[in-house]
Amino acid sequence: MGGFLDYSPGNSFLHRLNPIVKIFLSLMICVSCFITDSPFFCIAIIFLNIVMAASAGILPRALAMLRTLIKFCTFLFLIQVFFIRDGTVLFSLPFDIYVTDKGVMFSLMMAFRLVGATLPLALMLSITKMNDLSNVLVGTLGMPYKYAFSLTTAIRFIPVFTAEMAGIMEAQTARGVAFDTKNIFRKIGLIFPLCVPLLITSVRKIEGAAISAELRGFNCRKRDSGYKSYPFRAADIGIILFAFALAAAGAFSPF
Amino acid sequence: MICFENVSYSTSGIDIINNVSFKLKKGCFTALIGANGAGKSTLARLCNGLLKPTSGSVSVGGFDTALVRTSRIAKFTGFLFQNPDRQICKNSVRDEIRFSLECVIEDKTEIGIRCEKTLQEFSLNGDRDPFSMSRGERQRLVLASILAAEPELLLLDEPTTGLDYRECMHIMECVSRVNKKGATVLMVSHDMEVVQDFASEVMVLNDGSLLAHGRTKDIIRNEPLLARASLLPPQITELAIRLGGGYENAVTVDDMVLSVKKHIRGAE
Incomplete structure (x- = not known):
């Protein structure tokens, strides 16, 4: 399976993308997670991450990462949910500790955002050779x-x-x-x-x-x-457009 | 002391150890030899429960390693890793030895006494920073901190790799001394000279399977067996085998000297 962030070789659609585009896509997924107010959109983003990992042949690693993130986020959720005092009280505990609807929503969004924003960057780095990444950072950027x-x-x-x-x-x-x-x-x-x-x-x-x-x-x-070149192909342009569309969908998600 | 019964171990779908069975008696000094990737270090890790067998059972000092925590087994076993830096975690030699003792002993007075005794025995300066010591010295410190706890079983994973002859002998003489006091030693090694000089029995591992387990003298003279495990006998043994004619029984330099002297006297 390989360790966390170890390069996973392959020839999938995502593997073949320009390294800059891979990083751009992952950054836009992160951005869309943070600009949306919809928990359903965040869940959709997490699902998209899983689908991308499966298509790149790194599903077991993605699921392992997801499990770790869920554990961490559950811990954060449980801490955060008691600190938000606004909103309607859902239930109370002794020592003036209570949980509100706003607290639950805020903590839930924080957890979803953290999972949705952490996964793509880790996944993209798992399918990008570090040499390729440094070459494009120098050559292209x-x-x-x-x-x-x-x-x-x-x-x-x-x-x-x-x-x-x-x-x-x-x-x-x-x-x-x-x-x-x-x-x-x-x-x-x-x-x-x-x-x-x-x-x-x-x-x-x-x-x-x-x-x-x-x-x-x-x-x-x-x-x-560097002698290696990293041209932008039609698929790269398509993914850039998809990334922008995703960010826009995050900003204007109606549900 | 150690009993392996049909032990197999696999990780990520790769079989590392295949159906290995053997017993090591209390007080023996056994060398585990084999090519790179044969599974020697894995087998050593199975011995103290750092790894749990996929199938079969490993019993150490009467404890089934699959059922007992490694930290419990560590109370009577010592494990010397190839890289001493992974074991050192304190800022002075004295603290390092004390830390090792604190893991297995509760009596503070006893800890103090044993710590000072170990410092003297291994000629170590207690106030020195371990990370400013040479690799050989750090290896010696780690061995000292392990031996301070007086383990009944000592597991050594290539203890002499990267050490000069003097440090190598220093380490091996300490191990030999502990073995003579009754501790069981299992040493993973590539150094056939060290194996020949110190081990009383040898196990040969190849592709995760145990090829042979017997007396050192018998194993290291068995060239076809060693060749199967990509190993060569020690040079003096190889010379003795090639010379033949009465020399083939010489396994050590001392044996060879005696054989040559006998041969010369016979010729005179």
């Missing part, structure tokens, strides 16, 4: 190579650090640290000391990568150094 490289390297390092953290937790569990406890608060407390080895390993890895890039002539690279 004119971003200085150093910045583009830093951005793509930061994204590339996320799964590396996730794996490193898993390795550190495994090593500490083997030592007797009770990460396998079912008490979530105890587990969170145990995770904090692990920031030290993770930080040290991360800094060492980044330093190694920087030295390696420097030795391979990183600073000699100019805007014209």
